[in-house]
Amino acid sequence: MATHNNPLFSAALGILVLCLGVAFRSLRSAAKLRKIMPPGPPGLPFLGNLFQLPQFQWLRFTEWKAQYGPIISLNLGGQPVVVLNSYQVASDLLDNRSAIYSDRPRFIMGSEILTGSMLIAFMTYGDPWKKLRRAAHDGLTRQVSASYTPIQEREASILVKSMIEQPSLWDQNLRRKASAASGLLGIVYGLPSLDSTDDPLITRVDDFIRRLVRATLPGAFLVEILPVMKRLPSWMAKWKKEGLEWHRKDTILFQGIMNDAKDLARSGNLSPCFAGHLIENPRDLTEKESAWVAATMFGAGSETVAAALCVFILAMTLYPNVMRTAQAELDQVVGRDRMPSFSDRANLPYIEAIVKEVLRWRPVGPLGLPRRSVKDDRYNGYFIPKGTLVLYNVWAIHRDPEIFPDYDEFRPERYLEQPDLEYVTYGFGRRICMGKDVANNALFINIASMLSALDFAAPIDDSGNKILPSRTACVDKGLVVRPVPFECCITPRQFPVSTSSKV
Numbered sequence: 001m002a003t004h005n006n007p008l009f010s011a012a013l014g015i016l017v018l019c020l021g022v023a024f025r026s027l028r029s030a031a032k033l034r035k036i037m038p039p040g041p042p043g044l045p046f047l048g049n050l051f052q053l054p055q056f057q058w059l060r061f062t063e064w065k066a067q068y069g070p071i072i073s074l075n076l077g078g079q080p081v082v083v084l085n086s087y088q089v090a091s092d093l094l095d096n097r098s099a100i101y102s103d104r105p106r107f108i109m110g111s112e113i114l115t116g117s118m119l120i121a122f123m124t125y126g127d128p129w130k131k132l133r134r135a136a137h138d139g140l141t142r143q144v145s146a147s148y149t150p151i152q153e154r155e156a157s158i159l160v161k162s163m164i165e166q167p168s169l170w171d172q173n174l175r176r177k178a179s180a181a182s183g184l185l186g187i188v189y190g191l192p193s194l195d196s197t198d199d200p201l202i203t204r205v206d207d208f209i210r211r212l213v214r215a216t217l218p219g220a221f222l223v224e225i226l227p228v229m230k231r232l233p234s235w236m237a238k239w240k241k242e243g244l245e246w247h248r249k250d251t252i253l254f255q256g257i258m259n260d261a262k263d264l265a266r267s268g269n270l271s272p273c274f275a276g277h278l279i280e281n282p283r284d285l286t287e288k289e290s291a292w293v294a295a296t297m298f299g300a301g302s303e304t305v306a307a308a309l310c311v312f313i314l315a316m317t318l319y320p321n322v323m324r325t326a327q328a329e330l331d332q333v334v335g336r337d338r339m340p341s342f343s344d345r346a347n348l349p350y351i352e353a354i355v356k357e358v359l360r361w362r363p364v365g366p367l368g369l370p371r372r373s374v375k376d377d378r379y380n381g382y383f384i385p386k387g388t389l390v391l392y393n394v395w396a397i398h399r400d401p402e403i404f405p406d407y408d409e410f411r412p413e414r415y416l417e418q419p420d421l422e423y424v425t426y427g428f429g430r431r432i433c434m435g436k437d438v439a440n441n442a443l444f445i446n447i448a449s450m451l452s453a454l455d456f457a458a459p460i461d462d463s464g465n466k467i468l469p470s471r472t473a474c475v476d477k478g479l480v481v482r483p484v485p486f487e488c489c490i491t492p493r494q495f496p497v498s499t500s501s502k503v
């Protein structure tokens with residue numbers, strides 16, 4: 001039998017030739033595109049640089065900066081990616097061309113399914129995002145954030161107390177008290193301080209954050225790579241069924257807390273809080289939207305502040321001189337018989353500088369949150385096609401030797417010597433962090449309170465040598481990157497009782 005006369009064989013051959021043709025064309029166009037895009041490492045056909053990215057991608061991007069410059073491009077299996085490695089380039093594109101670079105890539109599980117596309121940080125750019133961001137803005141301006149400071153003072157004292165009572169649990173207390181319980185439940189809903197970290201509300205909110213974080217981990221859900229899977233009916237896709245069910249339950253939870261806040265507002269007993277602003281000025285938000293706008297503040301604000309405070313404790317363990325300089329400032333301005341307060345802030349420039357250096361030295365979001373370009377663009381002679389994934393490398397920007405010559409050192413003095421020095425941990429342009437004032441206030445009061453009441457030191461081994469924690473080892477938790485667990489001796493300053501602890 002002559003196979004070439006067989007119609008099935010001819011059809012199969014036709015499809016093969018067509019596929020090869022399409023593959024060849026897309027290979028050629030990807031190759032052509034790479035030539036006009038910013039420079040970057042060569043990759044494999046089709047897969048591009050997919051297998052050149054290690055776990056801590058910001059480190060590899062920083063190495064490539066040395067080789068290819070402040071703006072580099074990659075091809076991740078056909079997805080064009082641009083990495084912005086310097087302040088100048090990131091600001092040129094994200095601040096000055098924000099109409100093109102303010103979109104986010106799709107987070108199908110983390111945004112569309114788990115939060116019903118109502119978590120501001122993960123929403124794509126457009127009218128729904130603008131509507132929610134505008135409504136949230138009212139409750140987060142610098143002036144309004146200042147009205148939350150009494151809650152933050154109260155919670156900072158509780159954090160210090162927990163560290164004195166349970167020094168071995170410092171990291172857990174940081175996460176639970178400094179995140180869900182501290183500041184945020186009070187700031188968002190005006191709730192009183194919760195005595196127990198096992199409170200069912202904290203547990204539910206923590207579970208919500210954990211689910212969200214898990215959903216954002218690369219490779220956690222296949223649907224992120226094959227978006228068409230979102231169309232599968234729930235009975236065929238367990239992940240989708242569970243995600244939608246969690247969304248339903250979380251909506252009930254967040255609407256319930258919001259309704260409690262409304263009851264308190266009606267009886268005149270709601271303390272100044274974010275929910276109070278939404279209730280007073282609901283704009284055109286539905287009940288569900290306003291419940292999710294408030295919930296966004298947990299998703300975006302809890303792990304980040306706790307991780308930054310963990311970086312602070314790492315820095316104090318490694319740099320005892322910085323700790324002593326800060327304590328001398330506190331003793332002089334505040335004295336030893338009371339806790340610091342926001343009214344001391346203007347007189348505590350060294351503490352303010354420590355806050356900035358914590359955010360610069362080990363940024364808890366070394367790549368911020370990703371963006372996506374919505375239009376073809378040209379920059380410095382390079383082409384950036386519509387749909388490019390745009391990452392800004394906070395790690396590299398904070399380690400630019402021309403701006404931070406001794407970038408690896410934790411040296412708060414740099415901010416006193418050069419008050420205009422920029423750090424970019426809160427991002428850029430239209431998508432810049434909405435909670436930066438709340439976060440800076442939380443970091444200021446927690447750091448000042450801890451330094452005023454506590455000493456931090458590396459533990460000592462049997463031969464009398466310090467056991468220093470790693471300066472660089474970190475854990476990528478999805479939304480945040482924090483130092484690996486380390487030992488630290490935390491002792492009250494006034495009543496020195498040494499306690500060594502491992503987290």
Ligand code: HEM
Nearest residue numbers: 120121300301304305368369426427428431433434435439
């Ligand atoms: C140390 C603490 C924090 C850090 C380092 C941090 C960092 C960031 C970063 C890098 C972004 C993305 C910005 C961009 O795309 O350019 C962001 C977005 C956001 N942050 Fe924060 N954040 C912190 C605390 C908070 C807090 C306490 C809140 C709320 C009270 C908050 C609310 C938000 C919101 C709502 C967004 C989404 C903005 C948008 O996509 O339009 N953040 N944050």
